[in-house]
Amino acid sequence: MSCGMQSNSTMLKYLDFWVAIGLLAALLSFFFCILYSVMRWNKGFEEKHGDYKAEIQWEREEIELIERLP
Amino acid sequence: MVYLIVFVSIYLLITIYLSYLGYRRTVTVSDYLLAGRQVHPLVMAMGYVSTAISTSAIIGFGGISGVYGLSLLWLTFLNIFVGVWVAYVLFGKRTRKMGKALDAHTFPELLGRRYESRFIQGFSGLVILFFMPMYASAVLIAVSRFVEVYLKIPFASALLGFSLISACYVLWGGLKGIFYTSVFQGAIMIVVMIILGISTYVLAGGPTEAHRSLSMLTPAVPEALREMGHRGFASMPAFGSPIWWYVVTTMIMGVGIGVLGQPQLSVRFMTVKSDQEIHRSIPFAAFFYLSITGLAFLVGALTNVIFHNHFGRLALDVAGGNIDKIIPLYVDHFYPPWFVALFLVTLMAAAISTNSAQFHSLGTALSRDFFEQALMRGRSVAETTIVTRIGIVFGIFATLILGLVLPEGIVAIATAFFFGLCGATFIPSYLFGLYWRKATKAAARASMLSGFASSLTWMLFFHEQESKAIGLCKALAGRDTLAPLPWKMIDPQVIALPLAFAVFVLVALMTEPVSEETVRKAFKHI
Numbered sequence: 001m002s003c004g005m006q007s008n009s010t011m012l013k014y015l016d017f018w019v020a021i022g023l024l025a026a027l028l029s030f031f032f033c034i035l036y037s038v039m040r041w042n043k044g045f046e047e048k049h050g051d052y053k054a055e056i057q058w059e060r061e062e063i064e065l066i067e068r069l070p
Numbered sequence: 071m072v073y074l075i076v077f078v079s080i081y082l083l084i085t086i087y088l089s090y091l092g093y094r095r096t097v098t099v100s101d102y103l104l105a106g107r108q109v110h111p112l113v114m115a116m117g118y119v120s121t122a123i124s125t126s127a128i129i130g131f132g133g134i135s136g137v138y139g140l141s142l143l144w145l146t147f148l149n150i151f152v153g154v155w156v157a158y159v160l161f162g163k164r165t166r167k168m169g170k171a172l173d174a175h176t177f178p179e180l181l182g183r184r185y186e187s188r189f190i191q192g193f194s195g196l197v198i199l200f201f202m203p204m205y206a207s208a209v210l211i212a213v214s215r216f217v218e219v220y221l222k223i224p225f226a227s228a229l230l231g232f233s234l235i236s237a238c239y240v241l242w243g244g245l246k247g248i249f250y251t252s253v254f255q256g257a258i259m260i261v262v263m264i265i266l267g268i269s270t271y272v273l274a275g276g277p278t279e280a281h282r283s284l285s286m287l288t289p290a291v292p293e294a295l296r297e298m299g300h301r302g303f304a305s306m307p308a309f310g311s312p313i314w315w316y317v318v319t320t321m322i323m324g325v326g327i328g329v330l331g332q333p334q335l336s337v338r339f340m341t342v343k344s345d346q347e348i349h350r351s352i353p354f355a356a357f358f359y360l361s362i363t364g365l366a367f368l369v370g371a372l373t374n375v376i377f378h379n380h381f382g383r384l385a386l387d388v389a390g391g392n393i394d395k396i397i398p399l400y401v402d403h404f405y406p407p408w409f410v411a412l413f414l415v416t417l418m419a420a421a422i423s424t425n426s427a428q429f430h431s432l433g434t435a436l437s438r439d440f441f442e443q444a445l446m447r448g449r450s451v452a453e454t455t456i457v458t459r460i461g462i463v464f465g466i467f468a469t470l471i472l473g474l475v476l477p478e479g480i481v482a483i484a485t486a487f488f489f490g491l492c493g494a495t496f497i498p499s500y501l502f503g504l505y506w507r508k509a510t511k512a513a514a515r516a517s518m519l520s521g522f523a524s525s526l527t528w529m530l531f532f533h534e535q536e537s538k539a540i541g542l543c544k545a546l547a548g549r550d551t552l553a554p555l556p557w558k559m560i561d562p563q564v565i566a567l568p569l570a571f572a573v574f575v576l577v578a579l580m581t582e583p584v585s586e587e588t589v590r591k592a593f594k595h596i
Contacts, residue, residue, distance in 0.1 A: 045346040
């Protein structure tokens with residue numbers, strides 16, 4: 001672990017401070033996305049047991065729209 | 071050449087099969103619907119990202135990174151945080167629910183129905199119709215530059231040839247299977263970009279040596295660039311310098327924020343079945359952005375190390391000043407023939423997946439949004455099918471002509487132009503429409519018109535990059551731009567987007583919200 005961190009810091013030491021922050025921000029936002037997703041992995045499914053009418057109507061029209069495409 | 075024929079044939083066969091699969095699925099709609107389709111989160115993320123990331127990101131922005139260095143990594147941060155988390159969580163979930171509740175099928179239709187305004191839908195459709203070809207041409211130019219380098223043929227021939235392939239694909243059924251093919255295309259892009267990224271670091275001597283070599287190249291940066299604020303490929307440009315304003319406001323913020331107002335991406339959320347799919351696809355989308363754009367920008371900057379080690383010259387010099395040729399020349403020079411052919415297929419996949427979504431949006435913008443709503447006052451007529459085709463053919467021709475007349479090194483600039491324009495025009499009305507029950511029709515109209523007009527005005531008279539190229543300012547005022555430094559380097563979106571937000575809030579506070587029934591319907595599932 002410490003060896004990995006050392007190699008990362010060696011990699012980053014040649015980058016200017018703001019570029020290194022940009023790289024870290026990109027990596028941190030990626031990990032944040034994973035964390036957010038894991039915490040909500042099973043949430044947001046319940047509505048599928050609810051009212052399908054609007055969804056079916058929407059899908060029908062969507063298919064019609066797709067059928068009009070070349 | 072043999073590799074190219076083999077890879078292209080395999081690619082086309084799989085794409086045709088997937089298009090057929092997509093078509094078959096759409097004709098068996100009843101079973102499909104009632105079974106309660108659940109799209110795998112990996113599939114949803116890959117479809118979304120392959121539409122969002124195109125050859126423009128790899129060739130255009132990779133080339134920009136080859137000139138301005140690793141400061142572009144901030145764009146990867148915005149790609150992930152704004153382009154995935156904000157887009158999926160803050161915009162996507164409500165777009166899905168509101169789109170279904172209002173029975174909206176296109177992005178302009180969502181805005182039009184939310185604000186009870188045919189004008190908004192028609193106007194949005196026209197903005198897409200007239201300006202999206204600029205972005206579509208950037209996508210085509212990027213792949214054509216690679217073909218030019220790889221096959222050693224004139225750029226115009228490469229552009230015409232690839233436009234023909236793209237047109238055949240779009241006009242002969244490609245759009246029906248768009249969802250399935252874009253997943254396949256996304257998968258190719260990710261695998262090849264990971265190979266390219268790892269091999270580039272290996273060629274440059276490993277991560278530490280690569281970064282060390284990159285930082286050592288600072289003295290080699292041309293004097294002209296240094297005077298404008300370039301401080302080396304491993305550094306941000308000098309704060310407040312012309313290059314800093316250009317890289318930060320146009321290349322990073324223009325695209326990083328403007329992505330939220332992209333019609334062909336927003337519409338994808340409406341096809342999702344539940345919030346759960348959105349939650350689960352977020353990490354995949356973030357990974358794809360990280361691996362495709364992150365690696366493209368790292369590779370772009372590192373091409374300087376590799377070109378310098380082999381030829382003693384920087385990437386821009388090797389490319390003869392054409393930013394869009396940096397990545398094609400790098401791949402063509404340093405990779406085995408099979409990989410070069412595979413990379414070309416990757417670019418084809420990236421271009422076709424994005425072009426398909428663009429031409430789809432162009433067709434429906436003309437037929438459903440402008441023709442049916444603005445002209446026919448909401449009446450659905452049989453002619454809509456032919457109008458859709460006219461929209462697509464118009465889009466293809468406009469894209470081709472722009473591709474032939476636009477100058478060299480234009481890919482990232484044209485992309486940033488379209489993202490910025492859409493951002494300033496659509497984002498305030500879109501965001502307030504999703505969140506503010508008291509948002510008004512007048513506010514949305516005023517915000518869209520002011521965002522659009524101020525963006526265009528800034529481009530024509532103040533932002534030197536466009537005003538110089540267009541020449542209207544020179545013709546009327548005798549100089550390239552009316553603005554001094556740093557204003558002439560500041561991207562139009564930085565001016566137009568806050569203005570459009572302010573106009574929206576001010577007008578909304580003074581006017582009546584849309585009818586209670588529409589608000590109730592729009593927020594029914596929220």
